[in-house]
Amino acid sequence: MHSKQGHDMKKNGYKAIVMGVSAGGLAALSRLFSDLPEGFALPLIVVQHVHPTADRQIFDYFNSNCPLTVKEVEDKEKILAGYVYFAPPDYHLLVERDKTFSLSIDPRVTYSRPAIDVLFESAAYVWSSRLIGILLTGASSDGSRGMQLIKAHGGLTIAQDPATAEYPVMPQSAIDANAADKILSLDGIGKFLKTLSKTGYPDRQTKIQGQADFISDVET
Amino acid sequence: MKAIDIENIEITLLLDAIFNRYGYDFRHYARASIERRIRQLKGKSGCTTISEMIPKLLHDESFFQKFVREFSIPVTDMFRDPFVYQCIRKQVVPILKTHPFVKIWHAGCATGEEAYSLSILLKEENLYDRSTLFATDFNDTALDIAKKGIYALTNAKTFTANYQAAGGISSFSEYYHARYEAMALNNALKKNITFANHNLVTDSVFGEMHFILCRNVLIYFDKILQDRVLKLFSDSLVHGGILCLGTRESLKFSTIAEKFSIIDETARLYQKKAV
Numbered sequence: 001m002h003s004k005q006g007h008d009m010k011k012n013g014y015k016a017i018v019m020g021v022s023a024g025g026l027a028a029l030s031r032l033f034s035d036l037p038e039g040f041a042l043p044l045i046v047v048q049h050v051h052p053t054a055d056r057q058i059f060d061y062f063n064s065n066c067p068l069t070v071k072e073v074e075d076k077e078k079i080l081a082g083y084v085y086f087a088p089p090d091y092h093l094l095v096e097r098d099k100t101f102s103l104s105i106d107p108r109v110t111y112s113r114p115a116i117d118v119l120f121e122s123a124a125y126v127w128s129s130r131l132i133g134i135l136l137t138g139a140s141s142d143g144s145r146g147m148q149l150i151k152a153h154g155g156l157t158i159a160q161d162p163a164t165a166e167y168p169v170m171p172q173s174a175i176d177a178n179a180a181d182k183i184l185s186l187d188g189i190g191k192f193l194k195t196l197s198k199t200g201y202p203d204r205q206t207k208i209q210g211q212a213d214f215i216s217d218v219e220t
Numbered sequence: 221m222k223a224i225d226i227e228n229i230e231i232t233l234l235l236d237a238i239f240n241r242y243g244y245d246f247r248h249y250a251r252a253s254i255e256r257r258i259r260q261l262k263g264k265s266g267c268t269t270i271s272e273m274i275p276k277l278l279h280d281e282s283f284f285q286k287f288v289r290e291f292s293i294p295v296t297d298m299f300r301d302p303f304v305y306q307c308i309r310k311q312v313v314p315i316l317k318t319h320p321f322v323k324i325w326h327a328g329c330a331t332g333e334e335a336y337s338l339s340i341l342l343k344e345e346n347l348y349d350r351s352t353l354f355a356t357d358f359n360d361t362a363l364d365i366a367k368k369g370i371y372a373l374t375n376a377k378t379f380t381a382n383y384q385a386a387g388g389i390s391s392f393s394e395y396y397h398a399r400y401e402a403m404a405l406n407n408a409l410k411k412n413i414t415f416a417n418h419n420l421v422t423d424s425v426f427g428e429m430h431f432i433l434c435r436n437v438l439i440y441f442d443k444i445l446q447d448r449v450l451k452l453f454s455d456s457l458v459h460g461g462i463l464c465l466g467t468r469e470s471l472k473f474s475t476i477a478e479k480f481s482i483i484d485e486t487a488r489l490y491q492k493k494a495v
């Protein structure tokens with residue numbers, strides 16, 4: 001292939017981020033969202049287990065603190081950059097090959113609906129090595145299998161450092177399952193996302209000339 | 221070619237095989253869910269590739285039956301999304317009351333909980349005796365449970381809470397009797413419901429209806445099939461008839477959208493316009 005360098009980068013870099021979070025999620029997410037750089041070009045897709053009951057307000061709150069538009073997914077909605085998508089309460093969220101969302105009310109997986117594993121698995125099949133999976137604070141073991149699958153498909157997996165997580169169980173079980181490429185504090189994840197956007201979202205297969213391979217260099 | 225692209229070919233072949241052999245058409249179901257279930261079945265059946273399942277499916281009907289059960293997971297509840305029933309009470313019942321008799325179609329009724337919920341609501345609104353409910357699904361096992369109207373007693377707490385939140389005007393315990401580990405719904409609630417097998421993909425219009433409810437079924441279909449089924453509903457409704465979809469399903473992007481006005485967008489209640 002002989003396309004232009006810049007084009008190549010876009011073609012080859014990461015395409016999406018999936019994120020799983022459970023207990024302790026509110027604080028962790030607001031922190032991460034406010035850290036996102038302006039114009040962040042990857043869609044961010046989130047499964048959060050415990051939805052606060054007054055959920056409308058939570059989106060207003062997130063939106064006032066996030067440079068991207070934060071919203072709940074509609075069935076068959078097209079996945080676009082510039083958005084943070086949330087699974088609706090009580091529905092599983094899946095990604096289709098044509099980069100749209102599907103919802104389902106299949107039984108709970110790992111005691112959860114929405115389940116992080118369901119989102120991560122379907123996303124791994126769609127984006128394979130162009131996907132980043134991030135697992136944050138939580139008191140569940142949901143997400144470990146999904147992280148394993150993302151890893152098996154060549155994607156990048158990041159677990160929040162359990163020592164810095166409000167609830168360490170969820171990231172810890174992914175780490176124990178050998179499913180985390182990187183273990184970072186929230187700060188570290190924020191920094192990672194910033195660098196990612198500055199360097200044009202290179203994935204691990206993409207080597208950019210004259211640039212260090214920052215993915216393996218990010219401090220933990 | 222990547223492994224996942226090969227798998228995609230295998231899944232397409234498998235769905236074609238099922239359609240040609242048994243007439244069940246899953247080709248326009250939302251692919252991600254279908255793939256997830258096929259992979260799970262592959263694991264359970266000891267096949268190493270999806271193509272290995274195809275000869276089994278073609279020649280072993282019991283294997284196919286297992287398959288269909290996996291494709292139709294009848295998850296449901298009584299008075300699921302209570303606010304929707306409140307809306308039906310306030311905004312749909314007055315419209316239905318203008319008819320001398322009322323025909324209602326509950327499509328994708330699974331094990332029947334929603335149909336019985338509606339029966340209770342109609343009873344409390346003094347509308348049940350002139351109503352006929354058709355509750356359909358393509359899953360016979362689920363329909364058998366629906367016809368019996370007997371559910372695990374462990375549900376009672378959720379059902380009762382939902383009933384109250386849905387604006388129930390009586391006590392939910394009046395509608396069932398508990399026996400051992402089961403709750404059996406009153407026979408009076410079954411009187412006007414007919415449970416029947418109907419496949420939304422391959423069967424046609426069901427009759428002239430005043431009210432159609434189809435909740436959390438369309439999410440399992442792709443856009444093309446959603447549109448086809450929505451057209452089927454539109455064709456089955458009288459003018460002024462009402463359509464109720466799941467709380468995450470919408471008419472917004474469908475080709476029949478312009479034929480309907482919105483009664484309540486959050487409850488996904490729509491009314492077919494008169495022409």
Ligand SMILES: C[S@@+](CC[C@H](N)C(=O)[O-])C[C@H]1O[C@@H](n2cnc3c(N)ncnc32)[C@H](O)[C@@H]1O
Pocket residue numbers: 105106292293294295296297300327328329330331334356357358359362418419420421422434435436437440466
């Ligand atoms: C998740 S359940 C929804 C049950 C209920 N309406 C609710 O919202 O609680 C989906 C139901 O749709 C049924 N279904 C799926 N495909 C169908 C088809 N082609 N024709 C009729 N029913 C179908 C399944 O058998 C299942 O019972």
